[in-house]
Amino acid sequence: MEFQSKFCVELKSIVNSICRQIAQQPSNKETENLTTMQIWIMHYLYDNQNKDVFQRDLEADFNIRRSTVSGILQILERKRYIMRQSVAHDARLKKITLTEEANCLYRDILQQLCLMEQKMTENILDEEWMVFYKVLEKIKENLNDM
Numbered sequence: 757m758e759f760q761s762k763f764c765v766e767l768k769s770i771v772n773s774i775c776r777q778i779a780q781q782p783s784n785k786e787t788e789n790l791t792t793m794q795i796w797i798m799h800y801l802y803d804n805q806n807k808d809v810f811q812r813d814l815e816a817d818f819n820i821r822r823s824t825v826s827g828i829l830q831i832l833e834r835k836r837y838i839m840r841q842s843v844a845h846d847a848r849l850k851k852i853t854l855t856e857e858a859n860c861l862y863r864d865i866l867q868q869l870c871l872m873e874q875k876m877t878e879n880i881l882d883e884e885w886m887v888f889y890k891v892l893e894k895i896k897e898n899l900n901d902m
């Protein structure tokens with residue numbers, strides 16, 4: 757049981773280390789003013805450029821509250837990194853897209869993230885990844901069942 761009792765602490769420690777590494781990456785002036793969560797949101801929008809992304813998608817996929825997402829989007833919009841556009845099928849919905857400036861900035865960030873991820877994941881075998889992802893899925897399912 758001691759092994760499991762450390763799980764949340766270890767997980768939080770890893771997340772903190774990742775966030776600290778992201779913050780310490782060489783950056784230009786624009787990236788210095790971005791939080792880790794803003795970077796993850798930009799990453800999500802960049803990866804999903806071929807889809808319509810709405811605030812509710814961010815809430816669901818990041819498992820964060822509406823007010824939190826709303827605040828992040830307001831800041832990114834103020835910095836001119838995102839645009840919100842109405843969609844034809846429902847005027848209440850606002851599609852969220854990265855601006856061209858944000859796309860260029862994110863490509864720089866992505867290079868740094870890829871280098872960091874390569875270093876973090878070196879020496880991990882494919883079989884270990886399969887087990888890791890299987891365990892993560894079970895944890896997600898357990899959390900959803902609570």
